[in-house]
Every structure is written in structure tokens, then in C-alpha cells.
Amino acid sequence: MIIALMADKGGVGKTTAAHNLGAELCRHGSVLLIDADKQADLTELCGISSEPNIGMDAVLRQVPTPSMAPYIREVSPDLSLLGTHPQMRKADRELAQRTRREYVLEDALRDLVGHYRYVVIDVGHSEMVQLNVMAVASVLVVPTTPAKLDADHIVNMLEEADLMRRDLKMPSLINPGRVAVSVTRRSPNSGIESDGLALIRERFGHVLAPAVVPFTPRVIEASALHMSLRDFRERYGGRRDKTLSAAVDAYASLAHHVMSLAPAMAGVA
Numbered sequence: 001m002i003i004a005l006m007a008d009k010g011g012v013g014k015t016t017a018a019h020n021l022g023a024e025l026c027r028h029g030s031v032l033l034i035d036a037d038k039q040a041d042l043t044e045l046c047g048i049s050s051e052p053n054i055g056m057d058a059v060l061r062q063v064p065t066p067s068m069a070p071y072i073r074e075v076s077p078d079l080s081l082l083g084t085h086p087q088m089r090k091a092d093r094e095l096a097q098r099t100r101r102e103y104v105l106e107d108a109l110r111d112l113v114g115h116y117r118y119v120v121i122d123v124g125h126s127e128m129v130q131l132n133v134m135a136v137a138s139v140l141v142v143p144t145t146p147a148k149l150d151a152d153h154i155v156n157m158l159e160e161a162d163l164m165r166r167d168l169k170m171p172s173l174i175n176p177g178r179v180a181v182s183v184t185r186r187s188p189n190s191g192i193e194s195d196g197l198a199l200i201r202e203r204f205g206h207v208l209a210p211a212v213v214p215f216t217p218r219v220i221e222a223s224a225l226h227m228s229l230r231d232f233r234e235r236y237g238g239r240r241d242k243t244l245s246a247a248v249d250a251y252a253s254l255a256h257h258v259m260s261l262a263p264a265m266a267g268v269a
């Protein structure tokens with residue numbers, strides 16, 4: 001099952017969601033995280049220092065397309081990462097000149113079918129990369145904050161994803177219900193965001209992930225230690241920290257929700 005996290009806006013908790021969703025999914029089967037955002041934040045979050053030709057940046061730029069297998073690093077026993085480096089931005093222009101430009105990621109993934117139960121992709125804002133991801137994705141997760149303005153960004157993202165799938169002559173992810181909108185709070189005061197959240201519930205209730213991720217400063221502490229929120233809670237015994245536990249539970253329920261959206265598959269395809 002290939003899960004793409006895509007947002008129209010930065011700073012909405014996309015990379016944090018990819019990291020924690022990966023950590024939750026790997027309790028159910030092996031996971032490959034792919035950093036497909038040239039900011040390389042997911043790479044750093046996993047504790048791997050971003051260097052040129054580390055992963056996605058090399059895979060997208062080589063002709064012919066190589067397998068991604070030699071670039072994959074182990075983060076923990078059931079969690080691996082294909083990292084990236086900011087030079088990935090050069091791939092946009094180069095890909096535009098190539099044949100099969102939309103299928104580079106698909107080609108690079110081909111010999112990994114069966115190796116991973118879940119592939120989680122943190123997708124940046126490059127249209128060319130988004131198109132490559134849409135060519136392989138089985139589920140789309142759209143992270144957002146509970147702000148009124150963000151509701152419009154969700155619509156744009158869903159429309160763009162649908163257009164890309166149409167261009168690729170692939171079935172929509174929206175109509176068969178393979179989309180989850182995942183909300184992350186940006187304020188410790190839940191009252192401040194209640195109007196935005198109500199609006200998002202009204203407009204996207206049918207595709208909303210079951211739990212809202214609360215704001216918690218533990219996210220920043222866990223990130224600095226390259227740990228998922230669950231591992232951070234286990235290591236530092238924060239079970240009495242109710243907000244931290246609510247955030248762990250929210251990502252766990254996002255993982256279960258995502259698993260329920262697409263039929264179970266033995267491998268990547």
C-alpha cells in the first residue's frame with residue numbers, strides 16, 4: 001500500500017505526520033518512508049544527515065532510472081528510509097525533458113514489490129514529483145491545520161490530485177474514498193481553532209481522519225531526538241502527559257484508518 005502525504009501549503013504538519021504514521025504502520029508490517037520533498041526534513045527527522053545523491057535526489061536524476069534499493073537506509077528494524085537532498089529541485093527541469101517522466105518513481109520502486117507492506121511518501125510542492133507520486137499512490141493523506149483559510153487549500157489539493165490521476169488515466173482516489181484529511185492543531189488553546197475545525201468538519205466530514213492531532217511541545221522534543229511520539233513516550237515515561245498520549249493515539253488511529261481505506265496487500269504494488 002503506497003500512502004502519499006500531500007498538502008497545498010507548508011507548515012501544516014505533513015512531515016511530522018509522515019514520520020509518525022510510518023512509526024505506527026511499522027507496528028503492523030514493514031514500512032519504507034520516502035522523502036519526496038526537497039526540503040529533506042523527513043530525512044533529518046529520521047536522524048539521517050541529508051547529503052547529495054543520498055536517495056530520491058539521485059533516483060529522479062539518473063538516466064536510465066535506477067532501482068532505489070541501494071539507496072535505502074534502515075532507521076529501525078521494520079522502518080527504512082529513502083532520503084533526499086535539496087539538489088532534488090534540479091530534477092524538475094531535467095524530468096521535463098524525459099520520456100516516461102511521470103513513471104520514474106514507479107520504475108525505481110518496481111523491484112521492491114513484496115519487500116514492504118507500506119510505503120509512506122512525504123511529497124513536496126514540485127508538480128513533477130507530485131505527478132510521479134500520483135502514478136503509484138493507493139491512498140492520499142492531506143494534512144491541514146484547523147484554519148478557515150486552509151479549508152480552501154484542501155479543495156485545491158484534492159482537485160489537483162484528481163486532475164493528475166486523470167492525466168495519468170488512472171482512477172480517482174477521491175471517489176472510491178481513498179483520501180483522508182488529517183488535522184493538526186497549531187495552538188494549545190483548542191477554543192481558538194474551533195471555528196476552523198467546525199468548517200473543515202462540515203466541508204470534509206466524509207473524508208476526515210477519525211482524530212485531530214493536538215498541539216503538543218513534545219513534537220518538537222521528539223523531533224530533536226529523531227523519535228516518533230510513541231517512542232518518545234515509551235522512553236521518557238510520559239504516560240501522564242495526556243496531550244502527548246492523545247497525539248500518539250491520533251496517529252495510531254490515522255494508521256488504522258489508512259489501512260482500512262485500501263485493500264490489504266502483501267507488497268508494495
Ligand SMILES: Nc1ncnc2c1ncn2[C@@H]1O[C@H](COP(=O)(O)OP(=O)(O)O)[C@@H](O)[C@H]1O
Nearest residue numbers: 010011012013014015016214215216217219220
Ligand atoms: N502536533 C503538533 N504540536 C506542536 N507542533 C507541531 C505539531 N505537529 C507539527 N508541529 C511542528 O510544526 C512545524 C511544522 O510541521 P511539519 O511537520 O514540518 O510541517 P510541514 O511538513 O507541513 O511543513 C514543525 O516545527 C513541527 O515540529
Ligand SMILES: [Mg+2]
Nearest residue numbers: 014015037041
Ligand atoms: Mg515538511
